[in-house]
Each structure stands twice: as C-alpha cells, then as structure tokens.
Amino acid sequence: MALRIRSYLPRSLYGRAALILVAPIVIIQLLVSVAFIQRHYEGVTEQMTESLVYELQLVRELHLSGQRDRAQQVADRLGLKMSPAGSQTLDESPAFLDFSGRVIQRILKEGLPDVVGVDVNSRHRAVLLRAGPPGDQIDILIERRRLSASNPHQLLVLMVFAGLLLGIIAYVFLRNQLRPIKKLADASEAFGRGQILPYRPRGAEEVRAAGAAFLQMRARIERQIEQRTLMLSGVSHDLRTPLTRLRLELSMLDPGPEVEAMEADLAEMDRMISGFLDYARGDAAEEAVLTNPLTLLQEITTRARRMGLKVELLPLSVAGAVPEVWLRPDAITRAVENLMNNAARYGDLIEISLSWTTRKLIISIQDDGPGIPPEQHELAMKPFARLDPSRNANDGSNTGLGLAIVAEIAISHGGALQLGKSLRLGGLRADITLAR
Known part of the structure; x- marks a missing residue:
C-alpha cells in the first residue's frame, strides 16, 4: 500500500515542496467549509425559519377564522405576499448543494400542520408556501433572505481567492528558495560529465555554504x-626516451x-606503459562537446572495417531522431575500440547497437x-585483474586495464559499464551506459 501511494507522489523537489504547501491549505479550506459553512448556515436557517413560523401561524389563524381582509393586511405588514x-x-426538490433549502422545508412542515408543499427551487430568491385545507388553500411567497443567511457563497469565494493568492505568494517564495538548489544540482551534474557551468552561490545561508563548498571542491579537482x-606528460616522455x-x-x-626477443620485450613494455598512462590519464584532459552518437559510432565502425575487423552497426531499435548528448568523443572512441579489439581477439563477428531513453544512452558491443x-x-572491470587464460577480457598487453579504462570512461560520463551474455551471438555483451 505504501509503495502504491509513493508511486503517485511527485519525485522532484519542486513537486514535493508544492505538495507540502498546497495540501494544508486545501485541507483547512475543506474543514472550514464542512464544519463552519454548512453547520453555521444550517443553524442560522433553522433559527430564522422558526421565527418566521410564528408569523405564518398568525396569518393562517386569521385566514381560517374568516378574517381574510385582516389576514391580508397582516401579511402585507409582515412582508408576505399572500394569494389564493x-x-x-x-x-x-431543492438543488443538490442547497443545504439550507432542505432545512427550510423541514422546519415549515413541522411548524405548520396544514402545509401542502414548500417550493424552494422554482422562484428566484423566494420560497413559495402552499397551505390550507382542500378548497381553501393559499399561496404565501416569502423572500429567501428572511429564511436563511444571504450570499453564503461569498465566504466560499473569499476562501478560494485567499487560498489562491496565498498559494501564488508561497509559490514565488518557494521558487526563489529552490532555484539555488536546482542550480547547484545542475552545476554538480555537469561537472561530473566534464562540463564547467558558471555558478554563483545564492539563496539561504545553508545553500550558500553548500555552494561555496562545491566551488572549492571543483577548484581542487581541477588543480589535481x-x-x-x-605529471603524466612528463612520465610519458621520461619513460619512452630510454625505450627509444x-x-x-x-x-x-x-x-x-636474442635481439628479436629483446625487441619483443621492448614492444610489450611500450604497450604496458601506454595502458598504464591511458588508465591514469582517463579522459580528464578532454572537454565534453555536444555530439551525435550515431555519427561517432559510424566513424568508429568505418575505421574498424578498414583494419580488417568484422564489425556491423545494427539498425536503430528506437524510433525518432538520434539525440545529441554531451560527451568526450575521444574517450568514447577509446572505450568502444577497446571493447571491439577485445571482441576481435576472442571472436570473429562484432555487432554494435545504439539505443536510448529519456535519461540515458546505451552503446552495446x-x-x-x-x-x-x-x-x-x-x-573483469577491476584494474590489473587477471581472468581465466581461455579468455582474458583485458587489453592485449596483458596489463589488466582494458575494461577498467572503459568502466572509468563510462563513470566519468555519469554512467556505467555492464557486462552480460549476448543473446544474439552467444559471446560477451558489454553495455556502455551514458547519462543524457
């Protein structure tokens, strides 16, 4: 039950704050409407109708005693319109929401024994009372304001207007308080994807403190x-110089x-150094740009085919235009090529597919x-890991960094690397998930 209720609740901070703000106002208005408006106006209607019953009894007694002219004069003096x-x-049948009309009918029928009927619906702002024995019945037209409180809807209108006005004021204030939090979240998410958005701490004291801490953290990370x-540039130069x-x-x-064996050892050392540097460097030096992922995959596939790999880019399984996303093209290229080279080392056929949702982009190899x-x-995704010799899923240099590099690239794009079994080909399936 709790999970069902939770599924209907808003997920955003704006929605939850609005719910916290609006729910009490609506509940209070409902309670006031039921407890005050209905009961109050019904009580007032009972008192006013009971007071008028005595005047109607006087007019009826004069009419039944034969003093019809006297009864007409008294009715006129009392503001009652009497006629045959x-x-x-x-x-x-009163209107559905005419609570006071039901009370008027009940009190008049209880106070006057010879009432034939009470019409509270067909006369505009008036009640038509018909009473008397058969053959001597009279109609008495009574203004509605003498039987119930006038304009009860004004309080409802005032409540609704006040609620809307307070809701608008609270929403403006709430938006001003939540906007700095939203900007901080956007700046943090963008920084996780390699983008530097301009950000200035604003809002309440706590939000400003969090924003200042974020700026300090971002500056430290950028310096590191x-x-x-x-450092890596220097290490790369210093290590490759003696190798050369x-x-x-x-x-x-x-x-x-002996010379051939030594040259093979040097080539392996060069590959190992390249793997170490690629893992340590990651994609920090590259800036994220708005990129069409399908175009990028087509370029990667074309280069792989020129190198003799059997690579096929599958048709899109999602309808609609391919969304452009912020990513580091060189880093994604390195990740996809690492997976393709690994697949080519242990298999013959490679298939690449692209899919997406509203929140993520998925590249499958x-x-x-x-x-x-x-x-x-x-x-397999841990650095320097060694798997079964029948299939070492890491880089050909045997450094154990191939999948680790891909996983780090996916994480730096707000996503992850997921491994599984290919249902189409029976081998390995690697999904690079990127946040949109």
Missing part, C-alpha cells in the same frame, strides 16, 4: 587534474634470436567469442 392557491405544481596531466635509446641500440646489433562467466564480471 394557483394551479401550478410545486417543485419540492591539471597537475596529473602535467634501447631500440636504437638494438637496431645496431647483429640480428639474431556483442561478439561471438567464449564470453566471460557471470561470477567474473565484476572482477
């Missing part, structure tokens, strides 16, 4: 990224098995290789 009963039928980029000298020295030696056991999926 007409032939029209009385409408004794810049320092790491500079070694290659040059080996090239000057006479060819032989499938192959017809042996796959990875489900119990090793989490291990």
Whole structure:
C-alpha cells in the first residue's frame, strides 16, 4: 500500500515542496467549509425559519377564522405576499448543494400542520408556501433572505481567492528558495560529465555554504587534474626516451634470436606503459562537446572495417531522431575500440547497437567469442585483474586495464559499464551506459 501511494507522489523537489504547501491549505479550506459553512448556515436557517413560523401561524389563524381582509393586511405588514392557491405544481426538490433549502422545508412542515408543499427551487430568491385545507388553500411567497443567511457563497469565494493568492505568494517564495538548489544540482551534474557551468552561490545561508563548498571542491579537482596531466606528460616522455635509446641500440646489433626477443620485450613494455598512462590519464584532459552518437559510432565502425575487423552497426531499435548528448568523443572512441579489439581477439563477428531513453544512452558491443562467466564480471572491470587464460577480457598487453579504462570512461560520463551474455551471438555483451 505504501509503495502504491509513493508511486503517485511527485519525485522532484519542486513537486514535493508544492505538495507540502498546497495540501494544508486545501485541507483547512475543506474543514472550514464542512464544519463552519454548512453547520453555521444550517443553524442560522433553522433559527430564522422558526421565527418566521410564528408569523405564518398568525396569518393562517386569521385566514381560517374568516378574517381574510385582516389576514391580508397582516401579511402585507409582515412582508408576505399572500394569494389564493394557483394551479401550478410545486417543485419540492431543492438543488443538490442547497443545504439550507432542505432545512427550510423541514422546519415549515413541522411548524405548520396544514402545509401542502414548500417550493424552494422554482422562484428566484423566494420560497413559495402552499397551505390550507382542500378548497381553501393559499399561496404565501416569502423572500429567501428572511429564511436563511444571504450570499453564503461569498465566504466560499473569499476562501478560494485567499487560498489562491496565498498559494501564488508561497509559490514565488518557494521558487526563489529552490532555484539555488536546482542550480547547484545542475552545476554538480555537469561537472561530473566534464562540463564547467558558471555558478554563483545564492539563496539561504545553508545553500550558500553548500555552494561555496562545491566551488572549492571543483577548484581542487581541477588543480589535481591539471597537475596529473602535467605529471603524466612528463612520465610519458621520461619513460619512452630510454625505450627509444634501447631500440636504437638494438637496431645496431647483429640480428639474431636474442635481439628479436629483446625487441619483443621492448614492444610489450611500450604497450604496458601506454595502458598504464591511458588508465591514469582517463579522459580528464578532454572537454565534453555536444555530439551525435550515431555519427561517432559510424566513424568508429568505418575505421574498424578498414583494419580488417568484422564489425556491423545494427539498425536503430528506437524510433525518432538520434539525440545529441554531451560527451568526450575521444574517450568514447577509446572505450568502444577497446571493447571491439577485445571482441576481435576472442571472436570473429562484432555487432554494435545504439539505443536510448529519456535519461540515458546505451552503446552495446556483442561478439561471438567464449564470453566471460557471470561470477567474473565484476572482477573483469577491476584494474590489473587477471581472468581465466581461455579468455582474458583485458587489453592485449596483458596489463589488466582494458575494461577498467572503459568502466572509468563510462563513470566519468555519469554512467556505467555492464557486462552480460549476448543473446544474439552467444559471446560477451558489454553495455556502455551514458547519462543524457
């Protein structure tokens, strides 16, 4: 039951705050309408109708005693319009919301024993009372304001107007308080995707403190990224310089098995260094740009085919135009190529598909290789992990960083890397989920 109720509640902060604001106002108005308006006006109607019953009894007694002229004079003096009963039928069904009309009918019928009918509906702002024995019936027209409080709807209109006015004022105030929180959330989410949005702390003291802390954190992270980029550039240069000298020295030696083995070792060291640097560098140095993912995948597929890979880009399974998203093209290219190279190493056919929802974008790479056991999926995405030799899902340099690099790239885009079994090809299925 609680889950059902929760599914109908608003999910956004604006919606929940509006619900907290509007619900008490509506409840109070309903309570006032039921407890005050209905009961109060019914009580007032009872008192006013009971007072008028005595005047009607006097007029009826004079009329029944034969003093009809006297009864007419008294009725005129009392503001009652008395006339012989007409032939029209009385409408004794009050309107649905005419609570006071039901009270008027009940009191008049209880106070006057010879009442034939009480029409509270067919006369505008008047009540038609028909009373008397057969053959001597009279109609008495009574102004409605003498039987019930006038204009009871004015209080309802005033309540609704006051509620709307207070609701508008509260909404404006609430929006001004929630807008800084929304801007802080947008700036934080954008920074997680590699975008730097201009942000200035505003709002209440607590929100300003959170905004200032975010700016300080963002500045520290930017400094660390810049320092790491500079350090990695220096490390890359310092490590590859001696490797280049070694290659040059080996090239000057006479060819032989020992020289070939040493050159293979140097090539493996170069691949290992590239893998380490790619993992450490990530995609921090690249800025996110608005990109069409389908166009990017088409370019990746074309390059892979030129390299001899059997890659197929499947048709779109989602109707509509492909949405452009903020991402780092080089990083996504590196991630997709890592997965394709891994798939080509252990299988023959590779299929790439693109799908999306309102909140995320999914790039799927499938192959017809042996796959990875489900119990090793989490291990495969950890840095420097080693899997079963029959299928080492990481980079060919055997550094254990291939899937780890892809996972880091997906996380930096507000998404994740998910591994599973390909239902189409029977091998591995890797889904790169990116936040839109």
